[in-house]
Amino acid sequence: MTRIGIEPALRHVVERRALLRGGLSLGALTMLTGCDISDTNAVQSALHAVSAWNDCVQAWLFSERRLAKEYAPSDVAKEFRYNAYYPVKDVTVLDAATYRLGLAGRIADKQPWTVDKLLALPRQIQRTRHVCVEGWSYVGQWSGVPLGDFLARIGADTRAKYVGFECADGYYEGIDMATALHPQTILAVTAGDAVLPARFGFPLKIRIPTKLGFKNPKWVTAIYVTDTRPRGFWSDRGYNWFSGV
């Protein structure tokens, strides 16, 4: 995943240096076989098959009643970590006046939502650990309406299998309905004690403490309900789809 903190120009240099160094010995397997077994189609298909099986195992392990640990206000990190697939200077700044949250799929009331309407919803505060697939984590505080309550309010068919999200920055994600209805899955409109800042997804982030960080989309502009498994930005790039924690 992206390494934020290195400026693109510098990063290019760093990568090129690493490439020169690594180019001499591209993996022990490469040296032995002349090709990297990890990138062959047969190996990739096998790994995909196991990953799909792991989706099933994780869905089976998941419980709608099991809650992520809630932390004390003093445990909340002072500074949240910025993370996206591009550096912070390229962050999407959305205009509250023109922003609309679109709704699609198996939803009765598909009328778009404005920022004011989203902020007016009853909010639930959570202080939970954000766990990144890379291994880092921090405790953050967010508040917003539970996604389950929101889905009920808009007349979504919760017998459908999935809920998908599209974002203003080209990101996209999707989750299983069981996770969507989990009591700690919220439409976060605040981070810390303030309205979501631009770099953390203004005006809407889906906070899902039972999923890895990359399944918590920011700058969300559309929500859809479907039986077809939604695509996911990082699962399209080789990461596991379910990615529950």
Add this chain to the structure above:
Amino acid sequence: MTATAQTAPLQTDFEEQRHSLIARVAHWCQAMAVIIMIGSGWRIYDNVPIFPFEFPYWITLGGDKYLATTTSNDWGTGNAIAWHFAGMWLLLFGVGLFVSNGLLTGHFRRDFLPLTPRSFLRDFIAAATFRLGHKLGEYNAVQRTFYWGVMFALLMMFLSGLAIWKPVQLGWLTWVFGGFPVARVVHFLFMSAIVLFILIHVTLVALVPKTFVAMTLGRATAVPHK
């Protein structure tokens, strides 16, 4: 008839090491799985290192990271994770086979026990002063300790791995390990213990290559060296 038997007496005191087919399959599944999990684990570690060092890229597993960076803006971590969680099932299969076979056939009891602090100390001192003889097919107390040790390390790897994989669904386990960030360090430390085991294990196999023959073909013999 009796004359031939007298001129060529059967040698009955040769050393022999046997490994059943199940034991061999279990051994090599575990070996392959551990290599896959360590190689991919190092790639995952390198993405966000815990300590101030990284594993050299060439020794890690997870595809061509420069290709992944170009096509997906990913440092090859996605592929490494796919390897890691595929290796997990192979390891589970190998360990399951090894443990059930070891318990049911009495292999654990027969070959890894008894083991006492006294016998360990005796063999350890002998080994440290290069006076510990090796008898093919029999494990000394130091070896027995190592095998129990690596089994314990594998168990801790499995548990700390679950704690990192499912800190919410298996939150109690993550709590036992002192929370998510600490469980990561525990997972790293027992990996190091397993790597140490592999280094010693492979060195000893290189010194007594017949043990490799036995673990691959099922049987090896040696004339005892007095």
